[in-house]
Amino acid sequence: MLLRFQAVRPSVIEADSICLRCLLRMTKKSVPRRQFSASRPCNEALASKPKLGKLWRREYFSANGSLGLSKAQWETYGFAYETSVPRDVAVSNNATTVTTPAPPLIPQRQPLPAVPNDASEPPHRRRKRLKAEANGEAPLPLDASSRLSTLSSTMPAASVRRLLTTCLSLSKPRLSFLIVLTTATAYSLYPVPALLLPTTTASPSLSALTLVFLTSGTALCCASANALNMLLEPKYDAQMSRTRNRPLVRGLIGKKGAMIFASVAGVLGVGSLYFGVNPTVAFLGGLNIALYAGLYTPMKRISVLNTWVGALVGGIPPLMGWAAAAGQSATGSGEWRELLFSEGSIGGWLLAGLLFAWQFPHFNSLSWPIREEYKNAGYRMLVWTNGRMNGRVAFRYAILCFPICAGLWWYQITDQGFLVTSSVINAWMVREAWRFWRNEGNKGSARGLFWASVWHLPVVMVLAMLHKKGLWEGIWKRVNGESEEEMWVEEEVMQVPKAKGHPLHVVKALTSVGP
Template identity: 65%
Template sequence: MSFRPTLLQPIAVRDKSSAFSVISSYRASAATAGKDGNAFSKGYFRANPLLKDSFWRSTHDLQSSIASIRSMNGRQSNKEHVSATAEEVLPHRRRKKAKEQVAEDPETAYPIPHDASAKLANISSTLPNQSLKRLLATYLSLSKPRLSFLVVLTATAAYSLYPVPGLLAPAATAAPSLSTLTLFFLTSGTALCSASANALNMLMEPEHDAKMSRTRNRPLVRKLISPRGAIAFAIACGVMGTGALYYGVNPTTAFLGAANIVLYAGIYTPMKRMHVLNTWVGAVVGGIPPLMGWTAAASQYAHDGTWEELLFGEGSAGGWLCAALLYAWQFPHFNALSWSIRDEYRNAGYRMLAWVNPAMNGRVALRYAILMFPICIGLSYAGVTDWSYVVTSSAVNGWMALKAWQFWKAQGHKGTARGLFWASIWHLPIVMVLAMAQKKGLGERLYRSVFGYADIDEEDLYYEAGELEEEEQRQLAIVEGAKRNVPQPWSFFINNTIYQTVGNQSITYPRYVELHDGTIIATASLIGPSPSYFPIFESTDGGATWTHVSDLYDTVNGWGMSAQPALAVLHSPLGDFPAGTILGSGNSWGPNASRIDLYASRDQARTWEFVSHIAEGKQPGSNSAIWEPYLMQYKDELIAYYSDERDTAHSQKLSHQTSSDLKTWGPVVEDVAYDEVSYRPGMTIVAYIPPIEQWILVHEIGTGTPLDGYGYPVYYVMADSPLDFASSEGQPIVQGDKAMGSSPYVVWSPAGGENGTIVVSDGSQRRVFTNTFGGQPDKWEGHMTPAGVTYSRAIQILKGRPEHLMVYGGETYSNIHGTLHTPFTATVVNLTQVLEAPFDG
């Protein structure tokens, strides 16, 4: 078959509808005729004058029609040709031309960036039907990929801003990192939740999207996908996203992700056609992803990971400030964007400030641009960024505020809307990158990495086997070593002096609490002074330097703080006490009674106030006393564990009481008791083991005769809840014929394998016992440390530094009231090297 050349030539017109309709009719006729094998032979056309006349006459009509189109639309075609040519101009020249147009005509509207979903829908429409590429492009357009990417970016930025104390370590290899797997689940889960919300948003308003130039090419408007397919996609993304956040991050972050879907699709979307307050609701939607990133990071260092602790606990202020930054940023950004298409919003039925109240639109943009100054200052005040961030962020915020002021002054005219819009586009990434670059401690760490910071040779951290066999020699070595030791911040060191005893003073029962920002508050029983008290010390550099900040006295009974201090910090508010409140307790022994009282400090251990009496017994030696408290917050309660002689059925047992307001206490609950009346469990210490989601309680058993062949053995109990140890059976901590003896302390570190490492210390030896198998009874191993023997020797894993094991030192039991003047010390060893050290019996 052959057509005349005229029909094969390209037709340079913009409106091709008439031309295409004629060509299509001939193609249809040709297809019909093609059923006859001779239909398109030259002889057929020549032998059929009627068809010939009709064919050539129609062709002539087509050419006439084309000529008519060219004549009538010549001017329009030329204009559109110019527009097409303009699209090929380089971006920087296009922006320059736009500025010149605004200068010539201040009312010229600036072009709004094309909607990413509309672009993808256009691409999808050009692909073959039922093809995988078309399907993927359509589903991707439903997710609003550009917006979803921004949402994920803000969540990731907040995740990276979480103040991991390990950033303060001196060597690059020593810094711990937040979990990469958690970050993967956070980003994928957040992206899926965002895709779900965006798909539901499109599903609810295709008829309104069709009225706006930015959105009229979206997939549901163009019917590239059915509503049923869109809702299936939204549900699938919502379920997978929430599930990824729940199982891969934590339930709190998953709840925030699900809540944002409901807030965006269920409240914000319909509200756009009801009231201008929809912008405020939309700003809340934008502020939630940073909070999700923050809670994802915080859960890795949380005490029990409850929503109260993650959202309102100590250190949560940084997450709320990140959320506030995104919330405030939305207003100058969106108010400037909506101004240029305010007429389209009005025609589509969306109630936006840009057309409902233009004056208020400018005021709101300026107000929230100014609000970003105190928000950024707050990030430095909360310890998220260094104080240098106040200067750098203020410069960027000042630029944004200037553009917002111009926008408000001109009410969007004279190109001010365009200026504010592009300022907001640049403002957010600059402010977030500056925050990450000036994260608290990062600059100092980089400085140390570049210029070096001498640490003690880790080979010097361990004594040779058999060295310092005599107890007194070890104590004297500690005293002399403490004098020579010059530790560096966040490094490994031996026997750094916290406090040097004098006169008749002796240090025992060292205890500590680490705050959210890595600050350590430590104390100990100071035996000797009358009335006795607990001296309080603070370290902000990983135990390298210490400052005496206060003393905790018995201000109620007048008996003094006799022994066995306990410290804790509130991770979430309890009663009238906010998160971050430090709690202190101990034994007060009077002539006729023994009491465990609770004190609180709201100013980081500088001052203390009496809160309540926890428990009371008879005086020591009466066989009905109470002592050895241990404090721990669990969910919305404070648990006070202690040793209890008051039950006549037992020589001593371990008990606890709880309080939800710190002032009133619940009934006594038994934790550990033995049928043999003479067995005396004591010294409760509790820790959480995240990989197996169980709690461990360690204690000693004092007996008149050896139990299981050991004197004062250390036992442990595992339970699903720290309130239910009574339902589990205790096991001894042993390795072969080697055992622990008296006053244990237990911590858990994520280092050492998939189950992490349980580390237990005691009061009779330099070694620690470890278990990397989730507490299995036959998997305990003993390892030497360079730290000396201390009665009730506390140990600590520094937050954010899973390999930094701090061992607190003091007096041995045999030298209490002695003359060695053993100091209160801190030793930090590398847990990895401890695990490799030999067992020395």
Template identity: 60%
Template sequence: MFRHALGISKHIALPDVCFQCASIARPIAQQRSLQITARRQLASIRGQALDRSYFGSRSPDVSNAFRHTRRRRRKDEEKPLPLDASSTLAQSASQAPARSIRRLISTYLALTKPRLAFLIVLTTTAAYSIYPVPAVLSSNVTAAPSLSTLTLAFLTTGTFLTIASANTLNMLFEPAHDAKMSRTRNRPLVRGLLSKRAAMVFAIATGVVGTGTLWLGVNPTTALLGAGNLILYAFIYTPFKRLHPVNTWVGAIVGAIPPLMGWCAAGSQYSTKAASPFDIGTVWEEAKDLLCTEQAIGGWLLAALLFAWQFPHFFALSYAVRQEYAGAGYKMLTSTNVPMAARVSFRYSLLMFPICFGLIVLQGDRACFRRHKQCHQCMDAERGMAILASQWRERKC
């Protein structure tokens, strides 16, 4: 501790008289003499000139010696989180002419939270693209999956529209709270760039068109998952943010459903019980076949991986703005119980290891995974260790 506090290398000998020994109760003259001796020896070790204006009350620099001082220094060095994409687009729209096409497009695009929507669509299409083709349908065990490009287009479009509807409803319900946070105070409804009525019409239109696209262009099971996710995010997660910290678990379920949608979209192309969009009686049979069979294991593992990942991801982001969350009335775990948030984040980081191991075991039996099996194993292990190390450091601080 003494070397670390004073910045002395472990290869350099310490002075014969330390400050603790010099501070032991002695006659004032003797104590001052010992302190001056210790300071002179320390100055010679550091190669620095002795400060002639010495006072006995001066203490060594211990700004980096204690955990709370290191935490305070890191907090002072923290940079504020950048504005979200909605706020950036809203700022751009406010600078455009009042009735211009650019202003209109930027405003409505800001309602969709485009960056978040793109990432969610990416998890959906990723699950779709790695769905294993049954061996009986593949001419070569190393062949790439043969999936419909048209189905992928419907899946991407429908998923984006349902996400846009959910995000618009989220903004529609929270303008007063968004106005209290620096990252969200520039959103379009907060700035008055759009009326609430127009936002509601946009949310209903995108929700109906998105769900219809998934129902007719993909399959009813995927459409029901998308509609359920919209309801879960807009009408359960959004109000729960102001009621109880359990909202993070609800939000994690919302993030876990899109990979399952992509998996079901691909699986329906090889299902023997595919439902007709116009025959309601076959929807339940198709859902059981896509979600409750051996072929669905991969989709559930991907959903579990996204579920576990969201806790270290979201807690790391919300911790940086925990005071703003508390000021806006949100009951986030990082603002109500930071130690508990660190423990939860660490535990779910650990949970990612068995989930990834399950994917590795699964891909060993799937033809479409074998070509890049070793690469996937290395990437899973490397990312898991990086997340775990980061969460361990955060838990210790």
């Protein structure tokens, strides 16, 4: 579309008063044959007709606005100004010629400077060279709390989304997810007795509702403990690259708000475990909050034994899951001695031992790239007080994962397949721990062990659930059409030894179902 107005003889034509199409017509080398219609400046014409001006701006983008950019603004977008001598343009109108100076310097596209790159070096060799130059100390990726804090800072200050994102950052969601995963794994691995077959009792053997209360309560307890941990040390978190982006350090939430969140999450978490699971699990959840915030956090500035205390805290959640499942099949009063120290509680302690051992390869490799920051902040960590022992401890506890996984098979928690598959993932972590110890964290060994430990825990937990004792046998028998009652009776008979006074037919009679 082209706007035309009654032609007059303007004495001076200013660049900011004409549209871009007219300006480009004026900049041609030859004198334009068509007369330039400018009864009045285009800005005034558009101002007199608001609707037409609005349509003009929408169709022609912003014709005059681009002319008002400064040289620095054009250079920001990758343009450069012409430096040639301006040309005079003659405009003829009714036999009168008006000579006007050329419009201001017109921006021309200039390619952005190319990034220097050696074409003779292949990309994979370049990556290998940069990795070697970094000596394996490349910074690890930011954790979920740091990323959520950055996201929260971009939201409006008084919005609900910012508050929820900040609270989620306080809870350390990635760490909380791993803890909830170990709790749910222990709950699912508990061997269900045949006497709790759904056809013989009013409630299912392992309640899905109990699992919901268990996982949600555990997650809330983790959120409370992590928020209290951040609340007690923002001064020291600000001195470390790994923690300086936390919400309390950045001022996204005050200490009072963090305390309210930690208190509410703790009360709701322990309450969910008490009323939805059993008092023993609720006690373990509250104990974990007290140990993590009250003992582990201040101990980090006192002794290197804080790592062992933190590992103990990480080993409690599997016990919570095991005790939650054991409470549904308890034959006695269901008190804590029966749930935690009976003959059938060995599976929960093995899973707790696996979590205890796993944390040393994970944390010792995680802390190695920032060992100087720990030292400057006053944290007593083994990584800088005794670097050689730091690698040896990681290697020692990585080896311990082998007998623990074998114990799960020995005590009939998992089948023989788990003994094979878990050995593969354990061997990977042991290999990386050996490199970490021998190289003292150099040559990328710390990063290799860190990622091996990150994948080790969820993979082993999933493998344990896939290799639960009797899972695939039950699926095979269902495919072949065997009834559920026969499967449970056969499994119970195989588990009960043939002792004197307990012949096989008596055991079958005791475990049979029906009136």
